[in-house]
Amino acid sequence: RTKRILAKRNGMEYLIFAVAALLIIVCLMGKGYLDYKQDQKIFIKKLYENYGVLPEKEYKPEQYATISHYFERHKDGFYVDDITWNDLDMDEIFIKMNAAYSGAGEEYLYYLLRTPCASEEELADRERLITFFTEHPEERVSCQYHFHKLGRCGKFSIYDYLEYLDNLGERNNRSHYLAILLFLATVLIMFFNLPIGLFALVSVLVINNLTYFRERKEIEPYITSFSYILRLLEAADQIGKLSAKPLKEELTLLKTAGSSMNSFRRGSSLIMSAGGNATGNPLDFLMDFLKMWFHFDLIKFNQMLLTVRSHIGEIDQLLTVLGKMEAMIAIGAYRKSHDYCIPEFTSQRALKVEGAFHPLIEDPVSNDFASEGKSILITGSNASGKSTFLKTIAICAIMAQTVHTCPAASYSGCRFRIVSSMSLRDDVRGGSSYYMVEIRALKRIMDLISEGAELPVLCFVDEVLRGTNTVERIAASTEILKTMAEGNCICFAATHDIELTHLLEAVYQNYHFEEQIEKDDIFFSYKILKGRASSRNAIKLLGIMGYEKEIIGEAEKLAEDFVKTGKWHGLD
Numbered sequence: 136r137t138k139r140i141l142a143k144r145n146g147m148e149y150l151i152f153a154v155a156a157l158l159i160i161v162c163l164m165g166k167g168y169l170d171y172k173q174d175q176k177i178f179i180k181k182l183y184e185n186y187g188v189l190p191e192k193e194y195k196p197e198q199y200a201t202i203s204h205y206f207e208r209h210k211d212g213f214y215v216d217d218i219t220w221n222d223l224d225m226d227e228i229f230i231k232m233n234a235a236y237s238g239a240g241e242e243y244l245y246y247l248l249r250t251p252c253a254s255e256e257e258l259a260d261r262e263r264l265i266t267f268f269t270e271h272p273e274e275r276v277s278c279q280y281h282f283h284k285l286g287r288c289g290k291f292s293i294y295d296y297l298e299y300l301d302n303l304g305e306r307n308n309r310s311h312y313l314a315i316l317l318f319l320a321t322v323l324i325m326f327f328n329l330p331i332g333l334f335a336l337v338s339v340l341v342i343n344n345l346t347y348f349r350e351r352k353e354i355e356p357y358i359t360s361f362s363y364i365l366r367l368l369e370a371a372d373q374i375g376k377l378s379a380k381p382l383k384e385e386l387t388l389l390k391t392a393g394s395s396m397n398s399f400r401r402g403s404s405l406i407m408s409a410g411g412n413a414t415g416n417p418l419d420f421l422m423d424f425l426k427m428w429f430h431f432d433l434i435k436f437n438q439m440l441l442t443v444r445s446h447i448g449e450i451d452q453l454l455t456v457l458g459k460m461e462a463m464i465a466i467g468a469y470r471k472s473h474d475y476c477i478p479e480f481t482s483q484r485a486l487k488v489e490g491a492f493h494p495l496i497e498d499p500v501s502n503d504f505a506s507e508g509k510s511i512l513i514t515g516s517n518a519s520g521k522s523t524f525l526k527t528i529a530i531c532a533i534m535a536q537t538v539h540t541c542p543a544a545s546y547s548g549c550r551f552r553i554v555s556s557m558s559l560r561d562d563v564r565g566g567s568s569y570y571m572v573e574i575r576a577l578k579r580i581m582d583l584i585s586e587g588a589e590l591p592v593l594c595f596v597d598e599v600l601r602g603t604n605t606v607e608r609i610a611a612s613t614e615i616l617k618t619m620a621e622g623n624c625i626c627f628a629a630t631h632d633i634e635l636t637h638l639l640e641a642v643y644q645n646y647h648f649e650e651q652i653e654k655d656d657i658f659f660s661y662k663i664l665k666g667r668a669s670s671r672n673a674i675k676l677l678g679i680m681g682y683e684k685e686i687i688g689e690a691e692k693l694a695e696d697f698v699k700t701g702k703w704h705g706l707d
Contacts, residue, residue: 182276187471204292205242206249213552215249222557234468238287239454240461251536253550261539264463267381274379282461285370288363296360306437311430314343347427354436388456392449399442406432466538478535479547484508484591490544493527500661510620513629514668515648520661521629525595551593554580570602584622592624613638636667
């Protein structure tokens with residue numbers, strides 16, 4: 136009797152312990168769920184309150200390298216080439232503008248900035264989306280929330296993963312179906328001859344397990360892309376539920392492309408686990424064994440692979456539509472954080488800007504400028520603002536035709552093909568001197584002009600042919616800049632060679648930047664002025680920087696003598 140009482144008491148203690156453990160697990164799960172919902176509320180609140188507060192992002196080289204891959208696969212017609220992109224520090228502008236949460240959004244934004252648009256309808260369509268998301272915070276936040284859930288595709292672009300799928304070659308499920316038939320056959324044999332049947336069953340299971348692990352290891356790297364496509368379809372589904380008439384075209388495209396891949400989603404949970412049983416759930420253990428014996432996940436993987444290969448166009452459409460929508464949201468955020476104007480486009484070959492400023496400079500000086508189709512030659516001393524002005528105008532032109540947003544008070548002009556030759560360097564690895572790099576860069580501009588395309592070229596050249604001697608530089612520069620100006624082109628060129636302002640005054644308007652030297656200090660206004668530069672302060676600057684007076688004096692004598700005689704005289 137005492138033993139029964141003790142056993143009953145122990146049983147009650149075990150029951151109480153089990154119930155307590157269950158309650159603790161339930162409480163922990165409940166707390167986790169509540170924390171998750173609270174985090175969601177906080178994140179959504181931030182989306183409402185912080186729109187226009189641009190995040191400071193840092194990219195590792197390998198991460199940033201993948202952002203261009205949508206652009207690389209959708210090049211069509213004119214685009215901003217690598218030299219121009221690097222000249223204008225467009226990577227920094229992209230990073231500053233990039234408020235996207237998903238890989239699709241940031242890749243599309245990069246694509247936009249590298250692809251100036253000549254279509255009035257497309258630019259108007261972009262403005263429609265930017266305006267809608269700016270004026271409808273609920274729809275914007277809903278989209279941003281789902282873009283955040285979509286996220287990025289690991290270290291690579293989704294386009295890289297889609298290309299890697301080709302490495303798998305042709306795959307089918309015949310061997311897997313055969314493995315299932317052999318298993319069933321061994322079970323049937325056991326009814327007639329149990330020893331032979333058991334031996335056959337064990338043999339089949341061993342073979343199935345070995346082939347399973349070999350193939351599972353082979354497909355494991357590709358499951359990441361399937362996971363991203365599933366998230367892409369989920370984002371398309373959720374965003375497609377919005378009841379926003381201005382987004383009717385985009386939502387229709389999402390629903391059409393998404394519904395075509397319903398078979399991809401069915402049963403996809405079979406392959407989404409990485410294998411093994413981290414949770415300790417007995418059902419998971421059982422499912423792992425069933426996968427090893429019957430290859431259910433391998434069969435589903437091959438089916439999903441076939442679906443992806445036959446729906447590359449639909450996947451690309453989903454990435455394009457979702458990427459464009461998020462890119463427009465990011466542009467709206469950029470507008471709220473910066474002064475800007477919406478560009479106006481004309482049919483005449485001209486360019487006019489007011490209050491233009493460089494978007495990467497803190498407290499920039501703005502400039503007004505108008506060109507009635509004539510090219511521009513800019514002179515002035517070092518650090519006076521010539522290069523920054525060239526970059527400012529070039530960036531305004533690119534942003535006008537890409538994100539429909541200019542860092543200026545007003546911008547009007549025709550649509551251009553924009554190209555530059557500014558921040559060049561020696562090609563040490565390629566064995567090319569600075570001069571060779573420079574003349575190749577200039578040649579590509581002249582080739583672009585000579586194509587005879589309808590859109591004029593807008594080109595920017597900083598210190599043309601600086602890599603060679605004075606006489607040949609001036610002679611060659613004159614002919615190159617003249618040829619550019621006489622083509623279907625507006626050329627902005629900066630130079631220290633005052634001779635060019637006289638040689639080219641028939642085809643170039645002269646502008647300059649100047650500085651003031653007061654009490655052994657130098658001041659720059661950074662304002663562009665009409666006419667050629669008249670001051671020569673380079674030698675005076677040596678004095679300000681502490682060079683010996685004897686060097687300054689002798690240098691001034693040599694310069695004055697050359698101005699009077701037009702010749703350099705040797706040293707005494």
